[in-house]
Amino acid sequence: MRSHYCGKLDLGLNGEAVQLCGWVHSRRDHGGVIFVDLRDRTGVAQVVFDPDNTAAFSAAEGVRSEYVLRIVGQVRRRPPGTENPHLHSGMVEVLAGSLEILNRSEPLPFQLDEPEISESVRLKYRYLDLRREGMHRNLLLRHAVTRNLRRFLEDHDFVEIETPVLTKSTPEGARDYLVPSRTHPGRFFALPQSPQLFKQLLMVAGFERYFQVTRCFRDEDLRADRQPEFTQLDIETSFLDEDGIMGLMEEMIRTVFRAVLAVDLPDPFPRMSYAEAMARFGVDRPDLRIALELVEIADLVRGADFKVFAQAANTPGGRVAVLRLPQGDRLSRKDIDDYTAYVAGFGAKGLAYIKVNDAARGRDGLQSPILKFLSDEVLSAVLERCHAATGDILFFGADQAKVVNDALGALRIRLGHDLGLVEQAWKPVWVVDFPMFEYSAEDRRWQSLHHPFTAPKEMDRERLDIDPQNALSRAYDMVLNGSEIGGGSIRIHRSEVQEKVFELLGIGTEEAQAKFGFLLDALKFGAPPHGGIAFGLDRIAAIMAGAESIRDVIAFPKTQKASCLLTEAPSAVDEGQLRELHIRLSKPPEPASGAG
DSSP states (O other), rough: OSOGGGOOOGGGTTOOOOEEEEEEEEEEEETTTEEEEEEETEEEEEEEOOTSSSHHHHHHTTTTTTEEEEEEEEEEEEOTTTOOSSTTTTTTEEEEEEEEEEEEEOOOOOOOOSSSSHHHHHHHTTTHHHSHHHHHHHHHHHHHHHHHHHHHHHHOOEOOOOOOOOOOOOOOSSEEEEOEEEEEEEEEEOOOOOSSSHHHHHHTTTOOOOEEEEEEEEEEEOOTTTEEEEEEEEEEEEEEOOOHHHHHHHHHHHHHHHHHOOOOOOSSOEEEEHHHHHEEEEEEEEOOBBOOEEOHHHHHHHOOHHHHHHHHHHHHEEEEEEEETTGGGOOHHHHHHHHHOOOOTOOOOOOOOEESSOOGGGGEEEEEEGGSSSSOOOOOOOHHHHTTTOOOOEEEEEEEHHHHHHHHHHHHHHHHHHHTOOOSSSEEEEEEEOOSSSEETTTTEESSSSSSHHHHHHHHGHHHHHHHGGGSSSSEEEEEEEEEEEEEBBBBBBHHHHHHHHHTTTOOHHHHHHHHHHEEEHTTTTTOOEEEEEEHHHHHHHHHHHSSSGGGGGGOOTTHHHHHHTTTTOOOOOOHHHHTTTTTOOOOOOOOOOOO
């Protein structure tokens, strides 16, 4: 039906006959001459309807926005002064010979060029939302990212292998989506949270280099960068250590950024330990575009009269830290109150501050409600360590380390964005040397910081028996502009080490065999040293597209309440289907909630 794409017309086709298909992007009547901008996947082409061509002109008078047309015409150069240098097709137009209306369109629920459309409306009419230029561009960018990732991996001897979608429920950190089995009453499949166990089995099977662009499912509370179903670039290798995997993966990401955005990322990426990231930034995914950092002062205030500081400094697991904001005197008291309310959402009981009005005057140059509780010696030491200067404001956090890190880490990001302190740059970093475990006070047991198949550092294997809280893992996360875009580790490839880790996690022999027996058995049959990484494809595409949410790079996403406004899923099913699945509801299902 077509000979050319609209967006690919150029002067090289001047004088040629073409057949175009697409949607009416706009229609303009200029004193007897009708112009139609015809749009397809590649862009728009200007089509001219001359009144001398009575049939085509008459048909053009009846077309409206988003009608689907087929046009036969001739390419010609646009008249001088009417060219559009911003379009690939902007030097030419098509003089229409005939027009066929392939389909009409009712008035749209919103105009495609409206700048502000509620997300609930966009998701309800997603097929229209995807016609909008920005959304269309986002999905094409995502396609380019995926294509280049696959190309790189294939060029480096990786093999794409699919793994099961219906699998066994195993504890991997989030709640599983369960699928009832019709043929096995009372039993359930689980949708995979990741292909973790299967990709390790593929290493035991000898494939050595595996990858998969795969769908993963987690039944957890959602936010802007989470979806119940998401896409992961899953990778596993044999006979490579951390340095080998990290070097290869950052080469891959550099290659993709260069190909898709014409951006050259640093070579090599900097590396930072987990401990350093938490100490300096309060998070394990630091946004290095923001120059603000946390400074530890617990040692300076242990003997201070200020009970809030002294108690945190002298409590095991406590922390007292300062976040210095240069030229912070621009903040009003209302601003400070707003930031105090903000950090309260992260568990902080308050937000102490000191304004440095004149650093040269000592105490007399400072302004704060807490000055009376701090001696001249303590104030002087804190100002010196923070490199405080006139015009700065110092924000303090004093509590358990997690509360201080969460609150000041979030405040650092908020201040950076509110005050225009975010450098316009790409700042990747590897975060390494993660702890093997974190202690859950609620469950009163150790939990894996990554997952239970992560190997300990060689030098820390003995610590698994005597000092597990200080054992480090062979895990690594790739962080870009404050977002974790990929995470992985060297895996445990010896069954006795895996069994020891299960023991520390409170997973007994019988439970381990019931849930992971197939993996434990496989490790006994010559499992090679192996490791891998998984990248969040949605998150990478969103960052590269400059989107605020991964929903803007997913064709048909769910809302924050895990519902689809387009199809109205999840939906009720009839009782016959439930009986086949051996399910009986105690009460009728509630309707799915809205956008949320």
